[in-house]
Amino acid sequence: MNFPIIHTNFWDAVIAIPIIMIITQLIKIIYHTPSKFVPTIALFFGLLISIFISHRHDLLAGIFMGWFYGYAAVGNYAALKSAFISYRNSGK
Template structure:
């Protein structure tokens, strides 16, 4: 029976990778005029690239797994932040 690889998360995973992906996707969206529908896919690809080639370069399976984590965490964090800001603005307008 094959065992799943041991994947250690570290400071890079928790604090740096996801905000970097969010920043890069927003810069690409602003300067390259990418349609918003493509931004989640780009975030996922950037997450995979960072994870496979930088943070987990010696373990492909861990790199792919954590790359999906990076990308989808960035997508979810952005969506949550955007929803919070919209709700705050609507609440502020009602007052």
């Protein structure tokens, strides 16, 4: 079995991940979505962006990279939130 050749570039990650973070936060604010559903929403939008925009000619590559886009957005949000909380509490 041959693995797919996945061509991605720097701009996919620089654009896709922040867009997913923004979309998930907007959905959370507008629809009052519980936090436990946010990773699933991020994964969904990561798959949509990857399959239909970034890797529209290769479904397997789109699914593979969409998984990374979605969970990279979740990880970045968690890291930013932890850093912000740590910074805010360091002054006390």
